[in-house]
Amino acid sequence: MYLIQNAQIWSPEPLGIVDILVAGGRVAAMGPNLDVRLPGLRTVDLQGAVLTPGLIDQHVHVAGAGGKRGFSSLTGEISMDEFMAVGSTTVVGLLGTDGATRSIEALYAKVQGLNEQGMTAHMFTGYYGMDPKYITGSIQGDMVFIQPVLGCKIAISDIRSSYPTATELMRRVREVVVGGMVSGKKGILHVHLGGAASQMDVLFEMLDHFEAPIKHLSPTHVARTESLFTQAIEFALRGGSIDITTGASKYTEPHWAALRALEAGVNPDLITFSTDGHAGLDRKDDSGQVIGTRPAPIAANLHAFQSLVREGSVKPDVALKPVTSSPARNLGLSHKGRIEVGADADFCLFDAEWNLGAVMARGSWNYQNQSICAFAL
Numbered sequence: 001m002y003l004i005q006n007a008q009i010w011s012p013e014p015l016g017i018v019d020i021l022v023a024g025g026r027v028a029a030m031g032p033n034l035d036v037r038l039p040g041l042r043t044v045d046l047q048g049a050v051l052t053p054g055l056i057d058q059h060v061h062v063a064g065a066g067g068k069r070g071f072s073s074l075t076g077e078i079s080m081d082e083f084m085a086v087g088s089t090t091v092v093g094l095l096g097t098d099g100a101t102r103s104i105e106a107l108y109a110k111v112q113g114l115n116e117q118g119m120t121a122h123m124f125t126g127y128y129g130m131d132p133k134y135i136t137g138s139i140q141g142d143m144v145f146i147q148p149v150l151g152c153k154i155a156i157s158d159i160r161s162s163y164p165t166a167t168e169l170m171r172r173v174r175e176v177v178v179g180g181m182v183s184g185k186k187g188i189l190h191v192h193l194g195g196a197a198s199q200m201d202v203l204f205e206m207l208d209h210f211e212a213p214i215k216h217l218s219p220t221h222v223a224r225t226e227s228l229f230t231q232a233i234e235f236a237l238r239g240g241s242i243d244i245t246t247g248a249s250k251y252t253e254p255h256w257a258a259l260r261a262l263e264a265g266v267n268p269d270l271i272t273f274s275t276d277g278h279a280g281l282d283r284k285d286d287s288g289q290v291i292g293t294r295p296a297p298i299a300a301n302l303h304a305f306q307s308l309v310r311e312g313s314v315k316p317d318v319a320l321k322p323v324t325s326s327p328a329r330n331l332g333l334s335h336k337g338r339i340e341v342g343a344d345a346d347f348c349l350f351d352a353e354w355n356l357g358a359v360m361a362r363g364s365w366n367y368q369n370q371s372i373c374a375f376a377l
């Protein structure tokens, strides 16, 4: 139990200087000058340091990924300590090209391991193709019977995809929507966009011909190319959520892509960042020759947020949305992405220059950089 005093809160909206009572892993009370006396309560005076919601990374290869250049190009798994050091307190794991060599069961075990350690991890079932890669035999069954499964991943416009038609994709949407109804989840079809010329055409076909429920579609890697991003902005202007990959697959720095979308009039609640952490990236020598594989960095969401406030001159409440409240909204996680009474006690503590000083996940301090945050937490 903690009484956190004098935190300058961006929730992501600015709330000013507030005290927070943390109990049972959640925010139990908030307000100015809270007067609480309880046995076992630890009091920390932050003296005006900045507190934000813990960051959400909604596409990260927690169990590893890669594998597009042979077995030696598979990447390794990610530890909770590594997530804490970059402020990510909630993650969604998934398979990629490694769907051929890794199983949904192995992903589930890794996700539950992270939950046991004290952070929050969810997952998408499925992978690139249409072939059934599920634990229970169906997407709907995985969503209903397996708690961390929020929806399904599928790929379009990629040689690794099954080139699904609009009708086939609608059947996947039906499974995540009905699976969500039965299990009390929102239900998300997370759509990997490859580099093929068909871009997002099949998604627009679903909207135009089947009146697909756009809030259940979540296209990712939308800033892979400039022309794909132009389509993504159109998708967002129709009310769809667009996911900009920060650690890989981008034609420009992710914060510049986000700025372009904001300038085009896209609602910031519809812009999300995800790292694609531990995707297999080509390692090249000075002459551009591929000499191996390196994992995509999981720090990329934190860095994209920092770049938005530092270089993009975006107000912190708007800059925070793609890594906090917007992915929580997209995923249907009502206890995440905001600092409010009843929400999970997931916080990032920053100094005045937005350097990460400490991280709390579900009510426990799990990371501290003493050179930035010297408080006794």
Ligand SMILES: [Zn+2]
Binding pocket: 059, 061, 096, 276, 279
């Ligand atoms: Zn990926």
